[in-house]
Amino acid sequence: xxxxxxxxxxxxxxxxxxxxxxxxxxxxxxxxxxxxxxxxxxxxxxxxxxxxxxxxxxxxxxxxxxxxxxxxxxxxxxxxxxxxxxxxxxxxxxxxxxxxxxxxxxxxxxxxxxxxxxxxxxxxxxxxxxxxxxxxx
Numbered sequence: 442x443x444x445x446x447x448x449x450x451x452x453x454x455x456x457x458x459x460x461x462x463x464x465x466x467x468x469x470x471x472x473x474x475x476x477x478x479x480x481x482x483x484x485x486x487x488x489x490x491x492x493x494x495x496x497x498x499x500x501x502x503x504x505x506x507x508x509x510x511x512x513x514x515x516x517x518x519x520x521x522x523x524x525x526x527x528x529x530x531x532x533x534x535x536x537x538x539x540x541x542x543x544x545x546x547x548x549x550x551x552x553x554x555x556x557x558x559x560x561x562x563x564x565x566x567x568x569x570x571x572x573x574x575x576x577x578x
Contacts, residue, residue: 459513467516468505474523477533478540478553487559490515511561518564522552525571546570 459467475485482501486494490511499506508516526536541553552567 459517461507464508464513464516465505467513467520468500468508470520471516472501474519477537479537480553484553484557487557488515488519488564490561491559515561515564518561518568521568522564522571525568525575528575529571 471485471489475488480488482494482497485497486492489497492512496506522540523536526539527533530536530539539552541551543549543551547555556564556567
């Protein structure tokens with residue numbers, strides 16, 4: 442017979458379990474990564490889930506604020522894409538170029554084109570593809 446066990450009501454950790462220093466480190470890394478990928482501030486705002494361009498420019502100026510779970514997850518996925526590309530390509534520049542190069546697997550679109558649709562699942566699609574190419578975990 443099954444019995445129901447009550448658990449104390451525990452609040453979910455903020456930012457999906459990422460600590461504030463981790464989130465700030467991801468924000469700094471994303472700024473650098475977008476620069477290497479050649480992503481404009483307007484594109485960055487879309488990739489970050491529709492934040493304002495002004496907010497992204499504040500990040501670039503060192504005013505990071507307190508992004509929520511969605512932003513933290515997006516940054517984590519994007520940094521995972523960067524990591525996968527660094528594993529796949531020994532030359533980092535090739536990985537940076539891959540992001541914006543047309544790809545037959547994406548019907549001639551680039552990975553950036555796919556991610557610019559704005560949904561977190563679009564970013565996850567690229568991350569999953571690259572993880573499969575590099576051999577996963």
